[in-house]
Amino acid sequence: MAERAIEANELSKRYGDDVQALDGISFSVEQGTVFGLLGPNGAGKSTTVKILTTLSHPTAGSASVMGFDVTSQAAEVRKQIGVVAQSSTADREATARENLRLQGQLYRMGGRDLEDRIDSLLDSFSLAADGDRIVRGFSGGMERRLTIAMALVHRPKVLFLDEPTTGLDPEVRAEMWEEISELASGEGMTILLTTHYLEEADMLAGNLAIVDQGRIVAEGTPDALKKELKGDAIQVGLGDSRDQAEVTAALGAVDGLSEIIIHERVLHARAEDGARSVPTILSALDAAGIAADTVTISRPSLDDVYLKYAGRTMEQAEKNQNEEVAA
Amino acid sequence: MNLFNDTWHMAQRHIRALIRQPWWIAVTLVQPIIWLVLFGGLFTNMEKTPGWPAGVTFHEFIIPGVIVMTAFFSAGWGGMAMIDDLNRGIIDRFLVSPVTRSSITTGRLLSGFITIAIQSLIVLALGWIMGADYPGGPLGMLVLILIAGVVGFGFGAFSNGLALIIRKEESLIAMMQFLLLPLTFVAAAFIPLALAPNWIEAAAKFNPVNWAIEAGRSALLDGSPDWGLIATRTGLLLVFGALMAAFATRAFSSYQRTV
Numbered sequence: 001m002a003e004r005a006i007e008a009n010e011l012s013k014r015y016g017d018d019v020q021a022l023d024g025i026s027f028s029v030e031q032g033t034v035f036g037l038l039g040p041n042g043a044g045k046s047t048t049v050k051i052l053t054t055l056s057h058p059t060a061g062s063a064s065v066m067g068f069d070v071t072s073q074a075a076e077v078r079k080q081i082g083v084v085a086q087s088s089t090a091d092r093e094a095t096a097r098e099n100l101r102l103q104g105q106l107y108r109m110g111g112r113d114l115e116d117r118i119d120s121l122l123d124s125f126s127l128a129a130d131g132d133r134i135v136r137g138f139s140g141g142m143e144r145r146l147t148i149a150m151a152l153v154h155r156p157k158v159l160f161l162d163e164p165t166t167g168l169d170p171e172v173r174a175e176m177w178e179e180i181s182e183l184a185s186g187e188g189m190t191i192l193l194t195t196h197y198l199e200e201a202d203m204l205a206g207n208l209a210i211v212d213q214g215r216i217v218a219e220g221t222p223d224a225l226k227k228e229l230k231g232d233a234i235q236v237g238l239g240d241s242r243d244q245a246e247v248t249a250a251l252g253a254v255d256g257l258s259e260i261i262i263h264e265r266v267l268h269a270r271a272e273d274g275a276r277s278v279p280t281i282l283s284a285l286d287a288a289g290i291a292a293d294t295v296t297i298s299r300p301s302l303d304d305v306y307l308k309y310a311g312r313t314m315e316q317a318e319k320n321q322n323e324e325v326a327a
Numbered sequence: 328m329n330l331f332n333d334t335w336h337m338a339q340r341h342i343r344a345l346i347r348q349p350w351w352i353a354v355t356l357v358q359p360i361i362w363l364v365l366f367g368g369l370f371t372n373m374e375k376t377p378g379w380p381a382g383v384t385f386h387e388f389i390i391p392g393v394i395v396m397t398a399f400f401s402a403g404w405g406g407m408a409m410i411d412d413l414n415r416g417i418i419d420r421f422l423v424s425p426v427t428r429s430s431i432t433t434g435r436l437l438s439g440f441i442t443i444a445i446q447s448l449i450v451l452a453l454g455w456i457m458g459a460d461y462p463g464g465p466l467g468m469l470v471l472i473l474i475a476g477v478v479g480f481g482f483g484a485f486s487n488g489l490a491l492i493i494r495k496e497e498s499l500i501a502m503m504q505f506l507l508l509p510l511t512f513v514a515a516a517f518i519p520l521a522l523a524p525n526w527i528e529a530a531a532k533f534n535p536v537n538w539a540i541e542a543g544r545s546a547l548l549d550g551s552p553d554w555g556l557i558a559t560r561t562g563l564l565l566v567f568g569a570l571m572a573a574f575a576t577r578a579f580s581s582y583q584r585t586v
Contacts, residue, residue, distance in 0.1 A: 015585075050586060053423045054422075054423060055419055055422055055423055055583075055586050056583075056586040057584075075425060078423060078424055078425045079425050081423065083420070083423045085416045085419065085420065086416075087415070087416060088415075089415060089416040089417050089419070089420040091340060091344075091417065093343075093344045093347065093348075094340060094343060094344070098340075098343065102336060102337075102339075102340055103420075103424075105332075105333075105336040106333075106336070106421065106424040106425070106426040107424060107425060107426075108329070108332075108425065134347075150420075
């Protein structure tokens with residue numbers, strides 16, 4: 001039973017009478033994998049994390065972490081998990097080392113074992129030189145690294161990362177991604193991360209669920225989700241300048257090809273199955289005496305996936321959310 | 328056992344912060360010093376009022392009151408740090424760990440107790456420099472400090488509980504201000520209750536601040552302290568503290584329900 005690190009069954013959460021934050025969310029995460037919850041702000045990602053980390057109780061449904069029920073066995077769940085919240089939760093008036101020490105003590109660690117662990121974490125998060133500095137003077141990236149190190153002190157089996165890179169500048173974000181990938185590849189830790197960055201989910205998560213308005217609207221690997229869209233972008237670099245009409249006529253016989261556009265000696269088109277269409281396209285071009293230099297096929301992005309399942313772009317969804325909050 | 332360890336670890340965090348900003352203790356001492364110097368100077372003639380306790384100077388009389396009030400004020404503001412921790416997600420970080428829930432409050436109360444003990448010693452020393460005599464001796468001082476600590480525990484728990492419920496610094500300031508002054512003046516802090524209007528004397532019977540001042544004053548200033556009075560008042564204060572601790576615990580679970 002223990003091969004599933006996280007199981008969520010029909011989780012619902014209501015706040016008061018009119019806020020339905022979660023509306024029956026189910027998913028499971030296998031041990032040692034990275035699972036992403038992707039969705040706009042307010043979709044219910046953070047609420048899901050709060051329930052799975054025993055902070056909040058579901059109104060209906062159940063969930064377990066490493067086989068322990070999050071409501072009836074909360075104490076056991078807490079020993080298994082590490083949590084990195086959206087913003088830094090380090091004590092800014094204390095040093096990095098003191099923060100890590102208290103965090104270990106919360107998990108009943110102590111003595112040599114704890115001090116060794118602190119040293120090795122400071123080391124691996126490039127904070128060794130700053131261990132005895134007060135956190136108030138840290139840069140955003142340093143504080144973020146400390147927050148993650150704190151969540152790892154007690155060697156959790158499951159790590160929750162709630163919007164790990166929100167509010168970080170691009171450089172630090174790239175650094176964080178590297179850090180998270182490394183965590184995922186070593187030690188067989190299970191990671192659940194929430195994000196509203198499509199790029200981030202694509203890059204880090206082996207499996208992901210797209211959450212919209214408290215429900216999961218799609219689930220699978222990033223690639224599988226994108227494949228369902230059945231529309232690969234194809235770009236063919238042409239040997240010389242050609243007319244739009246000429247090329248369109250040449251490709252008239254190719255099945256499932258649409259949106260043919262010539263732009264600066266590059267042919268852009270959308271194909272249901274890119275890999276299969278390419279040979280046909282090339283021979284059609286050849287037959288018409290049009291030379292082709294290069295071919296690229298690109299999968300649809302998660303942006304497109306979100307648009308398909310939620311019926312709106314993520315940007316639009318966040319805008320609506322903000323308007324609701326403001327109203 | 329876990330509760331004691333957890334409380335101590337949590338308290339260390341606050342104690343360290345205090346040691347790093349020692350000026351904070353100085354700031355909280357401004358008010359008691361103003362009371363001692365200003366009130367002490369202004370109202371010395373109170374000593375000549377009929378009904379004033381024999382052999383006690385005005386200075387000496389107000390020292391236990393100043394100590395208890397200092398404890399009560401600094402504990403009353405304790406909730407502000409709780410709100411800060413709530414806003415920064417630090418409380419949630421504690422809650423997702425196996426740490427004893429109550430240590431989140433008891434750690435603060437323990438560090439508050441230590442602060443109160445330090446402040447009390449400073450006020451006692453200041454009073455002594457200004458010529459006050461403490462017939463109760465070291466035992467009297469110790470009892471007074473412990474009583475101030477118990478007051479601090481009760482009001483600290485109350486302030487923390489309130490912080491968890493209202494979660495806004497402005498509202499907590501308003502609530503505490505609404506409470507602190509009346510409780511200070513419906514007590515025998517500056518004059519014996521016998522000299523106060525009857526309604527104040529009656530109301531003071533229900534005021535934990537007054538229980539502490541009366542007991543602490545007897546311990547510090549009476550050559551032979553009224554141990555019966557000290558015991559009953561301390562007992563009442565412990566009951567008050569237990570009620571406030573229960574309130575803080577309830578407030579905690581109400582906070583968790585809203586997460």
